[in-house]
Amino acid sequence: MDDYNFAYLDEDTKRMIRRALLKAVAIPGYQVPFSSREMPMPYGWGTGGVQVTAACLKPDDTLKVIDQGADDTTNAVSIRKFFQRTAEVAVTERTQDATIIQTRHRIPEAPLQPGQIMVFQVPIPEPLRFLEPRETETRRMHALEDYGLMQVKLYEDIARHGEIATAYAYPVKVEDRYVMDPSPIPKFDNPKMNDSPALMLFGAGREQRIYALPPHTKVESLDFEDFPFVAGKADHPCAICGSTESYLDEIITDDAGSRMFVCSDTSYCQERSVQ
Amino acid sequence: MTPLLQVRGIEKRYGGRIGCIDVSFDLWPGEVMGIVGESGSGKSTLLSCLAGHQPSDKGEVIFHGRDVLKLSEAERRRLGRTDWAFVHQNPRDGLRMNVSAGGNVGERLMAVGERHYGNIRDTAEDWLQRVEINADRIDDRPRQFSGGMQQRLQIARNLVTGPKLVFMDEPTGGLDVSVQARLLDLLRGLVRRMGLSAIIVTHDLAVVRLLADRLMVMKGGHVVEQGLTDQVLDDPQHAYTQLLVSSVLQV
Numbered sequence: 134m135d136d137y138n139f140a141y142l143d144e145d146t147k148r149m150i151r152r153a154l155l156k157a158v159a160i161p162g163y164q165v166p167f168s169s170r171e172m173p174m175p176y177g178w179g180t181g182g183v184q185v186t187a188a189c190l191k192p193d194d195t196l197k198v199i200d201q202g203a204d205d206t207t208n209a210v211s212i213r214k215f216f217q218r219t220a221e222v223a224v225t226e227r228t229q230d231a232t233i234i235q236t237r238h239r240i241p242e243a244p245l246q247p248g249q250i251m252v253f254q255v256p257i258p259e260p261l262r263f264l265e266p267r268e269t270e271t272r273r274m275h276a277l278e279d280y281g282l283m284q285v286k287l288y289e290d291i292a293r294h295g296e297i298a299t300a301y302a303y304p305v306k307v308e309d310r311y312v313m314d315p316s317p318i319p320k321f322d323n324p325k326m327n328d329s330p331a332l333m334l335f336g337a338g339r340e341q342r343i344y345a346l347p348p349h350t351k352v353e354s355l356d357f358e359d360f361p362f363v364a365g366k367a368d369h370p371c372a373i374c375g376s377t378e379s380y381l382d383e384i385i386t387d388d389a390g391s392r393m394f395v396c397s398d399t400s401y402c403q404e405r406s407v408q
Numbered sequence: 409m410t411p412l413l414q415v416r417g418i419e420k421r422y423g424g425r426i427g428c429i430d431v432s433f434d435l436w437p438g439e440v441m442g443i444v445g446e447s448g449s450g451k452s453t454l455l456s457c458l459a460g461h462q463p464s465d466k467g468e469v470i471f472h473g474r475d476v477l478k479l480s481e482a483e484r485r486r487l488g489r490t491d492w493a494f495v496h497q498n499p500r501d502g503l504r505m506n507v508s509a510g511g512n513v514g515e516r517l518m519a520v521g522e523r524h525y526g527n528i529r530d531t532a533e534d535w536l537q538r539v540e541i542n543a544d545r546i547d548d549r550p551r552q553f554s555g556g557m558q559q560r561l562q563i564a565r566n567l568v569t570g571p572k573l574v575f576m577d578e579p580t581g582g583l584d585v586s587v588q589a590r591l592l593d594l595l596r597g598l599v600r601r602m603g604l605s606a607i608i609v610t611h612d613l614a615v616v617r618l619l620a621d622r623l624m625v626m627k628g629g630h631v632v633e634q635g636l637t638d639q640v641l642d643d644p645q646h647a648y649t650q651l652l653v654s655s656v657l658q659v
Contacts, residue, residue: 273481277482277485281515281516284519285515285518288510288514289508292508293508293547357524
């Protein structure tokens with residue numbers, strides 16, 4: 134343990150990240166550049182989220198790490214172990230007990246509490262990227278609030294599929310100003326970001342961007358008047374705990390096409406099954 | 409009546425070379441102005457300076473009492489999707505090639521705040537028909553269209569918000585003559601019916617003969633002659649204009 138500084142990163146780096154975080158919190162939804170470090174893991178595995186978590190961790194924090202809602206998948210297990218080893222912080226699988234939750238692609242089902250910090254791993258922070266490949270141009274579009282193009286994407290969805298078919302990384306507008314990519318969370322989770330009591334931080338390591346939603350920020354999903362946003366999920370109860378409210382994963386169980394739907398949030402599901 | 413657009417002493421240099429120098433004119437509401445000249449005469453430079461696509465070194469362009477060259481980028485962009493429109497020579501520059509025809513027409517509407525899918529779609533269908541594109545092709549991509557259709561789609565996309573002033577850079581370039589004729593016919597109808605003012609840059613004298621009320625002839629960055637179209641073409645005064653007019657093959 135003594136071979137590492139607390140939470141792996143050196144103090145200067147953490148300070149640099151914290152400054153970016155402060156700026157991000159001050160301008161909700163704005164992408165703040167930061168000098169992302171190389172981490173002992175490949176890009177795409179949460180290097181951005183890990184750096185944000187490292188910059189926020191205190192020795193008395195309790196950390197929860199989830200990957201697609203689950204506490205026990207590879208990505209979650211290895212990041213949790215990483216901080217157990219380098220920061221010796223307490224870890225938990227219960228959402229209610231955690232002070233910092235690092236997540237890949239989900240927001241937990243249990244309501245978040247004031248004082249909690251959500252850290253999102255972000256692959257592509259720029260919501261306009263696939264519409265406009267030039268970074269100089271997308272920055273100018275954000276600066277000028279030139280968001281017609283984003284609406285064109287939703288229009289194309291309806292024209293082609295009869296509904297807004299974007300199911301994850303569904304673009305949101307923050308405080309009537311910036312259009313933001315909420316990271317690839319299912320659109321089912323979008324409403325949880327609006328007026329959330331918890332602080333939400335987004336880290337993109339490869340793209341070197343940090344952005345944030347301070348507590349109780351207004352977050353609206355983009356839509357059309359006659360095609361309003363719907364937070365969709367599979368129309369089944371969970372096969373294990375029976376919940377009809379949680380977001381479900383579809384699991385193929387054999388080659389004959391049988392499938393089951395179970396909660397993607399394993400901690401929530403387990404708690405309900407025990408009760 | 410006041411002019412829609414007042415252009416005063418526009419100048420643009422590329423280092424030591426001249427783009428265009430000391431260009432001044434008034435454009436009145438409902439008037440179509442043609443700019444002709446050979447390649448390199450500065451007509452495209454002039455057009456992009458007027459439209460604000462590149463900064464000019466000197467001069468002013470007054471629209472609705474304000475010098476548009478001094479507008480902030482945000483205001484200029486707003487102008488560019490409301491009162492102004494720009495039709496590029498190559499439809500690929502003016503269209504989004506991987507967005508459907510309906511999305512292309514609807515983009516300007518959505519950019520100015522339209523958020524009702526049904527209305528956007530109806531307007532797009534209406535405009536496709538106005539430019540003689542079948543409404544059942546609304547969900548096709550522009551790359552599935554012929555060159556002439558792409559150009560007409562670009563025109564629909566630009567006119568959908570009812571602009572007052574349209575800049576056109578060689579709108580019939582690269583089209584074969586029969587398609588050109590239909591496009592010109594269509595443009596003339598739209599311009600007259602909507603009461604548009606337009607500035608059309610071209611090297612094709614037939615285009616200006618058909619569309620333009622007034623004509624400006626450029627050579628080497630200077631305006632060498634301007635006046636009513638028929639007057640300039642039928643009784644050219646400047647040596648270069650005489651050369652230009654006499655170069656047209658009379659069939």
